[in-house]
Amino acid sequence: MYRDRHLTLLTDLYQLTMMYGHFRAGRHENRVVFDLFYRRNPCGNGYVIAAGLEQVVWYIHQLSFSEDDIAYLRSLRMFSDDFLDYLRHFRFRGDVYAVPEGTVVFPNEPILRVEGPIAEVQLIESAVLAFINHQSLIATKARRIVEAARTNVKHPGSTVIEMGLRRSQNADAAIFGARAAFIGGCVATSNVLAAQAYNIPAAGTQAHSWIQSFPSEYEAFQAYRAAFPDNTVLLVDTYDVLRSGVPNAIRVGLEMKAAGQSLKAIRIDSGDLAYLSKRARQMLNDAGLPDVQIIASSDLDEYTIRDLLTQGAEIDAWGVGTRLITSEDCPSLGCVYKLVAQQFGDRMEPRIKISENPNKITNPGKKKVLRLYVNGSATADLIALDDEVYDPSEPLELFHPIHTYKRKVVQNYEIEELLRPVFVSGELVYELPTVQEIQARVETQISAFSSEVRRHLNPHEYHVDLSKPLWDLKQRLLHEWRR
Numbered sequence: 018m019y020r021d022r023h024l025t026l027l028t029d030l031y032q033l034t035m036m037y038g039h040f041r042a043g044r045h046e047n048r049v050v051f052d053l054f055y056r057r058n059p060c061g062n063g064y065v066i067a068a069g070l071e072q073v074v075w076y077i078h079q080l081s082f083s084e085d086d087i088a089y090l091r092s093l094r095m096f097s098d099d100f101l102d103y104l105r106h107f108r109f110r111g112d113v114y115a116v117p118e119g120t121v122v123f124p125n126e127p128i129l130r131v132e133g134p135i136a137e138v139q140l141i142e143s144a145v146l147a148f149i150n151h152q153s154l155i156a157t158k159a160r161r162i163v164e165a166a167r168t169n170v171k172h173p174g175s176t177v178i179e180m181g182l183r184r185s186q187n188a189d190a191a192i193f194g195a196r197a198a199f200i201g202g203c204v205a206t207s208n209v210l211a212a213q214a215y216n217i218p219a220a221g222t223q224a225h226s227w228i229q230s231f232p233s234e235y236e237a238f239q240a241y242r243a244a245f246p247d248n249t250v251l252l253v254d255t256y257d258v259l260r261s262g263v264p265n266a267i268r269v270g271l272e273m274k275a276a277g278q279s280l281k282a283i284r285i286d287s288g289d290l291a292y293l294s295k296r297a298r299q300m301l302n303d304a305g306l307p308d309v310q311i312i313a314s315s316d317l318d319e320y321t322i323r324d325l326l327t328q329g330a331e332i333d334a335w336g337v338g339t340r341l342i343t344s345e346d347c348p349s350l351g352c353v354y355k356l357v358a359q360q361f362g363d364r365m366e367p368r369i370k371i372s373e374n375p376n377k378i379t380n381p382g383k384k385k386v387l388r389l390y391v392n393g394s395a396t397a398d399l400i401a402l403d404d405e406v407y408d409p410s411e412p413l414e415l416f417h418p419i420h421t422y423k424r425k426v427v428q429n430y431e432i433e434e435l436l437r438p439v440f441v442s443g444e445l446v447y448e449l450p451t452v453q454e455i456q457a458r459v460e461t462q463i464s465a466f467s468s469e470v471r472r473h474l475n476p477h478e479y480h481v482d483l484s485k486p487l488w489d490l491k492q493r494l495l496h497e498w499r500r
């Protein structure tokens with residue numbers, strides 16, 4: 018099972034060869050700082066919801082090379098005995114600062130900052146990126162789907178249930194994906210292991226096979242009702258939604274009503290969901306069953322949900338699988354992990370990565386991220402050097418890091434420092450929140466941003482500026498390199 022797995026070798030070989038090279042050169046203890054950040058928002062969204070830190074914490078916590086790991090590495094005939102002996106005593110002794118899960122983040126902002134001996138900081142790159150990239154992507158995708166469902170004016174409480182297990186890119190993606198989907202705002206998952214692991218509500222209806230396995234649809238509905246009288250949801254599209262499924266569901270619903278019970282919902286899983294849901298709603302209402310809800314599923318995503326709602330679809334809840342758990346139209350988030358500072362003697366020196374593409378030139382130095390709120394609204398983020406101090410009662414002039422003539426002054430602002438200590442000298446100092454707390458953080462975080470930043474189509478680019486000292490440092494390093 019994923020939690021019991023020993024993951025130290027979940028790394029790219031080049032991390033180990035670089036560690037070995039540093040070890041041979043006697044520089045493996047040199048301290049460095051790496052930033053983890055992404056450059057472009059996924060799915061056309063205006064931001065990303067950071068997720069996956071819990072798995073990073075757990076991964077770093079368990080890091081050690083077992084005798085099996087050492088034997089395997091020896092079998093590669095690439096590493097010397099003294100290096101393998103060093104690995105035998107290896108543990109992570111660095112500092113990790115991270116934005117809490119559920120935080121809204123933007124391109125180029127460090128989501129994680131790792132400082133420590135270069136061998137240790139380098140080893141963790143690949144796994145840490147995998148955890149953060151995957152869950153941040155799925156949480157962001159889920160958020161888009163949940164917000165589409167919430168545009169339902171007839172049913173403002175419209176909810177999304179994650180049902181992607183069978184279409185996920187395998188088990189870990191299903192479990193962590195269900196976790197991330199809940200963080201993004203889904204109310205439940207069909208994945209029982211994820212529900213158990215993260216204390217997420219488990220939810221579900223029944224498959225077509227259940228209906229098919231009975232002599233008639235009505236008998237299948239009756240049997241389900243008998244088994245789950247308090248939670249009867251009936252799948253109505255096995256044979257014919259309007260001629261068979263809904264009439265049989267109404268028959269069972271009326272029988273339940275007469276017995277003092279209530280039919281909870283029907284599920285439509287194929288066909289024209291707008292047309293069928295409107296007709297089904299009418300039929301249920303006409304039969305005196307206006308409280309029976311309609312759940313829809315069938316290759317849904319934020320686009321189909323919005324479109325169905327503009328067509329007046331009568332859908333109270335959405336079961337969403339494939340396109341959520343795989344983030345089908347935007348299947349990866351491009352977080353990277355870049356060296357930004359390195360110790361020389363007793364000084365931490367900033368380092369820069371140059372690129373032809375100005376967007377790919379890194380921000381040097383050990384940094385922090387400040388979110389500036391004016392009257393409770395997030396106004397701009399400032400990436401600053403770690404030792405900078407700001408007095409929020411003094412006006413602060415911000416400028417665009419590329420188009421520097423674009424300036425604005427913020428006054429009477431409040432500062433939220435986004436990076437929080439997680440590991441200090443290898444010791445865990447962070448109390449992990451529950452997924453319920455993380456989901457609540459998403460709501461408060463997002464509500465602080467303007468609707469222009471939050472909209473799904475061509476969102477406004479939120480201001481993420483560099484502080485003057487950081488901008489000056491970046492220019493100085495660029496000029497020094499040119500010379």
Ligand SMILES: Nc1ncnc2c1ncn2[C@@H]1O[C@H](COP(=O)(O)OP(=O)(O)OP(=O)(O)O)[C@@H](O)[C@H]1O
Pocket residue numbers: 286287288289290291292314315316317321324325328
């Ligand atoms: N009224 C509608 N407007 C826009 N899209 C719709 C509407 N109704 C359904 N859809 C979407 O159209 C697609 C329908 O796909 P398709 O015709 O392949 O399958 P289906 O009707 O579900 O049948 P089956 O599951 O039996 O193959 C799904 O993505 C569904 O979400």
Ligand SMILES: O=P(O)(O)OC[C@H]1O[C@H](OP(=O)(O)OP(=O)(O)O)[C@H](O)[C@@H]1O
Pocket residue numbers: 180181183184224225286314315316317336337338339340
């Ligand atoms: O459509 P998704 O968003 O992935 O949601 C989950 C789907 O999984 C089930 O389908 P099933 O495996 O029975 O296949 P189906 O597509 O033929 O209904 C369910 O009936 C949904 O249609």
Ligand SMILES: O=C(O)c1cccnc1
Pocket residue numbers: 180181207220221222223224314336338
């Ligand atoms: O419970 C359901 O209705 C369900 C679960 C997984 C996939 N599709 C549907």
